[in-house]
Amino acid sequence: MILTLKKPTKKIAPVIKWSGSKRQVAPYLSQFIPTSKKYIEPFIGGGAMLPFRGTKNGLAGDIIPELIGLWQIIRDEPEKTAMEYEQRWNKLQKEGHEVYYAVRDSFNKERNIFDFLFLTRTCVNGLIRFNSRGDFNNSFHLTRPGIHPNTLKKIINTWSYYLQGVELKTIDYRETLAVASKGDFVFLDPPYGGTKGRYTKETLSIDDFFKELERLNQVGAKWMLTFDGKAGKRQYEYPIPTNIYKHKLLIKTGNSPFTKTMKTTIDAVYESVYLNFQPPLELLTESNEIRQQKATLF
Ligand SMILES: C[S@@+](CC[C@H](N)C(=O)[O-])C[C@H]1O[C@@H](n2cnc3c(N)ncnc32)[C@H](O)[C@@H]1O
Structure with missing residues (x-):
């Protein structure tokens, strides 16, 4: 299903500017976050989704020590x-x-x-x-x-306020995911395609990553994954095995200028979002009014 971001949503000024940040779409995606025991984010980067997590109890990790130190x-x-x-x-x-x-x-x-x-x-x-x-x-x-x-x-x-209750660790995403259990919610925004290796030399094995998603399904944790997308006719998608997730959304996030054969065209940019659970039906209509989301205050 293709959903369009129709209205500007409330954005929170970033404390750590991170390229590849989900800042633009975070208020929108936050509507899909279910209540959970624990919020887990293994690729924290600039942490755009964190303030919307909906439960104080959080665990966030990243492979870059200076980032976690910050x-x-x-x-x-x-x-x-x-x-x-x-x-x-x-x-x-x-x-x-x-x-x-x-x-x-x-x-x-x-x-x-x-x-x-x-x-x-x-x-x-x-x-x-x-x-x-x-x-x-x-x-x-x-x-x-x-x-x-x-x-x-x-x-x-x-942000200090938003971060209260969040444990922060410099660890590989698999270690972060190892603590996930039934009733937890995991937001995954891994490095991929265009951003691979931007910050580190590490690359991610897609097969290992898919195995981790399957394991989360088995333990009963809910997850949301942002993964590539498309702009115009360019596809950035890795095929995600259809048995791993329950629902896929393509969210139109804007237009990007793209120069092609000497002329510049404007392509619609879509973000792919996968869920391993069925979201509330009212969120899945084209006419869905984008709520002016406020970050959850604890
Ligand atoms: C696309 S960014 C996340 C952006 C974030 N959602 C935001 O809104 O700013 C991906 C992050 O994954 C981290 N990363 C890369 N490989 C990793 C690994 N193996 N384990 C944990 N984190 C990793 C990168 O350092 C980067 O911060």
Whole structure:
């Protein structure tokens, strides 16, 4: 079934900008999240779905230690995190871009998480990028001063609140999934196709991944998987065995300019979403009014 995102939905300002983030579709997808004992997210990245999880009890993992470190300080030390950013940002405004490169060198040696946060908010387009040696290698965004500390402080405090009750771990997704049991809900947004290897050298074995989904079915955990999609005639889909899931949605998320044989066309972009459970029928109509979702407040 193809569903169209008809209305702009409430979006939450990201605290960690992550390319491939589900920020645009998170308020919409959140309508499909059932109540659960525990919310589990094994590929957390920028965590766009987390605030919508609907139960306080959460477990989130990712393979990148610096990313999980950043999530942990935001959850546990929001005041200190905001202050550390402010100190570096003030120095940057006074002394210029060399501050950025000094922080970057220092981060690549010491892996200080506050340095990491500063880099993510002052680098070109906020793109978190590591080279093959694992060093952060994006450059300073010359034409922008970086997010103002007062603005970031508010965002950090909001996210610290959203993160309460979420255990955060640097682990492979299979370890995260090992704790899932009956009554839990798992949101899966794995790296795939175009994003494979963007942050790490690791690639994901699709066969192993499918086995994990089957195992979740067996233990009785519900899951939602976002997986590729299509733009115009280009398909990005890996065939997912039809016996693994119960329901597939194609969600129209917008249009993307695509240059083809010297002329630019505008292609509709769809996100594929798979569920291993039947969602409420009222969510499955073209006329479904997109509710102005608010993040769940605990
Ligand atoms: C598409 S991103 C998730 C984006 C996230 N949903 C968001 O809204 O920002 C996929 C994430 O999976 C992580 N990842 C890649 N391989 C992994 C593995 N084997 N185990 C756990 N996480 C992994 C990547 O580091 C990346 O953060």
